[in-house]
Amino acid sequence: MNLLLVNPNTTAAITDRLVEEAQRVAAPGTTITGVTARAGFPYIETAAEAMIAAPAALEVIAENLDGHDAVILAAFGDPGLFELKRLLPVPVVGLAEAAMMTASATGYRFGIVSIASRMQAWYQKAVDQFGFHQRCVGFRFLDAPFERIEEVRDRYGERIFALADDLVAEGADSIVFAGAPLAGIAATSGVSLRVPAIDGTWAAVAQAEALARMVQSGALQGLPTTAHGKHSRGLPTPMARLF
Amino acid sequence: MNLLLVNPNTTAAITDRLVEEAQRVAAPGTTITGVTARAGFPYIETAAEAMIAAPAALEVIAENLDGHDAVILAAFGDPGLFELKRLLPVPVVGLAEAAMMTASATGYRFGIVSIASRMQAWYQKAVDQFGFHQRCVGFRFLDAPFERIEEVRDRYGERIFALADDLVAEGADSIVFAGAPLAGIAATSGVSLRVPAIDGTWAAVAQAEALARMVQSGALQGLPTTAHGKHSRGLPTPMARLF
């Protein structure tokens, strides 16, 4: 199975990081191709930036989709997820949606721990949009300085777990860790949290494989396999062909 | 990977049917063991019957759990699903929950087609309980006589698709087929529906494999691995040990 992991951020290093995490959880035989948006922002933090990133992600999806069985939209907040679902001929999975679904599949309520509180408005909208308002206990943000995303887990691990504990105390049955700097942290937090800890990238890989296998076995049909031939203007050819 | 498919109905023939459907979509290397509730009802139709079926299902789960990586609770309506999730040391997946999550992963709103309108109250409660109230366009029921569940698909196929079309006309982006007699019908309905058609059993297998793989790779930790040692009374020993 071939998964196309699209990073809507323009930073290739983040793509590499997420592909590495994705490979940890992928089934044997699954290949993961990482592609990076060419236009947009190094690190998306707001809904407005995500709005720019969505078609930029679609552009590189359109160029690379051939031969892939599913697409992972690899930025928590899932820019353009709903829109892509009804456009592409293969399943599309977002990090936020997959994480929240997995959280719901392991408990009743969840909390979200992430990097910076300036991302809350964008994340909150994702929670509401996917219909998880009543299941989401709330957010906690690290709001601490760091130079490279790699150092976050080591330097602030304890503090991050403390934020997660706060949310458990408020009634969270599981914790979602959001944002590339926290990718993989869930793998070491399980014991101390005593509730399931969920990583968006991992959850998205598992969901993408599940949906792709459903398609392969004929269990999921009716995805939009042919374009409508809708006339467009100014779109790159591979992208225009999808409509 | 070994999945334990538990039929909360007491009819072994239904178990066989569901295991057969489950195997169609299972990944290579996945084994599926079907077990059937010993106490309860041949075919659950109401919430009260489901209430009896839930611990009866847990009883056979407790006896057979050893060596399995995930549990599929194989009756749409998912008797005891929420409760089992926080009790068992492995992921538990329900047909209704998996189908509705898969529907949400392929579109915005879904409709549910099933067998008999006397099941609506039970199903409606499942929709609301899993938080899909705003995503569910509504129900359509076949309400037609049949002798054996095998004959339903052939005899009423066209009528069932017409019910699905009604829901698409009301705004459904995908259709969930619910109930053992409709198991597998989605595999042939995709083209005519032009929206994704989702089968609870298939969706549950895909979800169970996804969650189990997350556990295996360390991506999902924090499930309740050890019992609390809670004192109980009158429970069969294997079941008592889970608490």
Add this chain to the structure above:
Amino acid sequence: MNLLLVNPNTTAAITDRLVEEAQRVAAPGTTITGVTARAGFPYIETAAEAMIAAPAALEVIAENLDGHDAVILAAFGDPGLFELKRLLPVPVVGLAEAAMMTASATGYRFGIVSIASRMQAWYQKAVDQFGFHQRCVGFRFLDAPFERIEEVRDRYGERIFALADDLVAEGADSIVFAGAPLAGIAATSGVSLRVPAIDGTWAAVAQAEALARMVQSGALQGLPTTAHGKHSRGLPTPMARLF
């Protein structure tokens, strides 16, 4: 009027305690028969335990229902309440549902004070399931050690009222006290709280009497007076006869 108070916990001392509280508020001429579940847990604390308790409660209900005008399901969290409502030929009332309805009947928003935070997930689900999400300000738990439930009120009374005051400060117009150790505490808290204080047991008695009187006067008809004759397997005879 004869009310059947069923304690889904297996501890007869709790049954006695709840019957005693129930009798305080019962109308003249109302008799209250307490019965205790034979199987399950001494003190239910989680949804999974409640799932076991529900049919165990139904078992003793089925044996003792004859001659009773209504059933009180006497554990906050109301195991199996929705399910029993459409099964039994008499009204069934739960402590949580009755308390939250009474709270809604005296103000707009309410808060819930109870014993231990490990019960929150179960209680939260009850709040959501009964549709009181928007009316419930939140929870406060005592989380303090005690040996016998009788000592809680005396030893921690002040602290319990302080928790209630917190919820009033957050916008609660009334306070629900949940859990057998707090039964009756509302009777002494009214003045200091300055908002209505509601006890689940008392509220349930009042509701049960009200519904039973409606049945007696012909004002509430259409309860499921005859069983469907549904075939079952492995159920105790009195219970099987209800389906």
Add this chain to the structure above:
Amino acid sequence: MNLLLVNPNTTAAITDRLVEEAQRVAAPGTTITGVTARAGFPYIETAAEAMIAAPAALEVIAENLDGHDAVILAAFGDPGLFELKRLLPVPVVGLAEAAMMTASATGYRFGIVSIASRMQAWYQKAVDQFGFHQRCVGFRFLDAPFERIEEVRDRYGERIFALADDLVAEGADSIVFAGAPLAGIAATSGVSLRVPAIDGTWAAVAQAEALARMVQSGALQGLPTTAHGKHSRGLPTPMARLF
């Protein structure tokens, strides 16, 4: 026990009709005093008319409250109910609220059958305001001509039951009959409906008695027993004294 039934409509004949229905379901020893608003409208049909009726109802409540244990606000739509609850020193019960609570206490979803579709906006707001949006399947209105409210039940009984059946087919587990001309019709509809049929007046009496008994036994304290001494202008003295 003494109940004050206040008719917010200015038609004394409706008051008499409602008191008569109320007495059918009242417990032995309960007296029901009917009072009629002096200002407002003969038969309230809209929210704007209800807005006028609310203080007019309070005016006659203030004059007659002495010696009564609870107040029944006897117009479906419950003009001023929320407001009165936090003002009066005794429980206040509304027809719509009591009927919807009773419906919820006997099943999961309910439908409402009433007289004229021009009342829908007002009733819909009551449903939403009391938080029953998710529980209410919908409305059906008779919309047929009649001269005296007494003739409605006899002349249109079959048609009214057919409307109720429609709602059952849409998933209603119980039916609420709303509006004075339908008062009492539930008493004869139970059998044919096969789901509980609920009458607002009857439900309100039962609720009022239940709450009043809770107050009498000390089980419900914290109602606003003393006025705040808030200065007012232009209010009739008995009414002014309540603030």
Add this chain to the structure above:
Amino acid sequence: MNLLLVNPNTTAAITDRLVEEAQRVAAPGTTITGVTARAGFPYIETAAEAMIAAPAALEVIAENLDGHDAVILAAFGDPGLFELKRLLPVPVVGLAEAAMMTASATGYRFGIVSIASRMQAWYQKAVDQFGFHQRCVGFRFLDAPFERIEEVRDRYGERIFALADDLVAEGADSIVFAGAPLAGIAATSGVSLRVPAIDGTWAAVAQAEALARMVQSGALQGLPTTAHGKHSRGLPTPMARLF
């Protein structure tokens, strides 16, 4: 354009204050006539007081409506707003509704800062009633003593901004300032808050002008231009003529 600003409080000084603020934001050519309720309360703080104020406000509206293009109901909490909308032949705008709509038009979630926490229940109901439950982050109240409303802004300005900052930290994208003593404070708070600050009076003027212009240009038709001729009793003539 002529706007009728109705103060449902009986304090003329508040009317003057609100008219002054209203004139700051009014378009050139807009005149604002302030009228004050004759009956009711000097300063409404609860839902029960608002219930009295609503028809008192309608009474002075009815007397003064002639020649006005829209009505501003000038008390946050908007007593009778929904009811008046379908009664009056011109648009009616409330301070709370206009402020929350403006907040929603500038961001996703908002918080509300006001004077005294005893107003919370009334305000909360307004938030829920207008459907802004999911958009409202929460409340903060000053709860500080003052003699004249004029002094509040100067004496407590910093503290008020700190309360607003709290709500921004909890995820508010904009802040609504509610209550006459805070009227106008938003004009100086913008910079320090870094999120939009919204004043109910200003928002209401802007909305009233917008709706009135829609009517003038034929863009908004179908308002209830003629009364139904509904018979009433005991209503002042100008008011009776509206029904």
Add this chain to the structure above:
Amino acid sequence: MNLLLVNPNTTAAITDRLVEEAQRVAAPGTTITGVTARAGFPYIETAAEAMIAAPAALEVIAENLDGHDAVILAAFGDPGLFELKRLLPVPVVGLAEAAMMTASATGYRFGIVSIASRMQAWYQKAVDQFGFHQRCVGFRFLDAPFERIEEVRDRYGERIFALADDLVAEGADSIVFAGAPLAGIAATSGVSLRVPAIDGTWAAVAQAEALARMVQSGALQGLPTTAHGKHSRGLPTPMARLF
């Protein structure tokens, strides 16, 4: 006052049509500049197309924003509205949001009449996203063939009003007409509908003027006046400067 009306469709004729309607309702002294997206689709019908249109609209906004006091995003469905609100230094108003707010300002529930049912999914998402789920009675679509948008009103006027009447019968207190071919139809429908009829373009102009005037008078501060200087890649310069 200068309003920038941006048509996210690439068809200039639609822009002209909408500017013409906008001018009908604009206040004296308001100028309206129409600009048309250069990239995207002649007529947006789905969420995926809207996703492409959103940054294309921002591109022409960025080029033309100078000297304008507010932006009207002139396609029902409001592509990118939430995102633009927190980015641009002036108020941004969408047709769907403005229409639904105006509908809510004139009644309790509304219905939406539009052109083609293939737009329902996109529109439904807009309704849910803006929080109007509980206020929206439902949709009706014309689904009839036409050559030029100008002919729709004349050719199908009666049928369109009939669809609106259906929604009124289902409980709508006002009707929103959506889609450029229906622009202006509300001006002639008022009388026959007997409920307010609302046009998105008109409502958006009124809202844009109201918000812009609030900014001019200092009543609305805190809009994002300065860009964050966020580094971007591949964005046209005027657009990049906004971040």
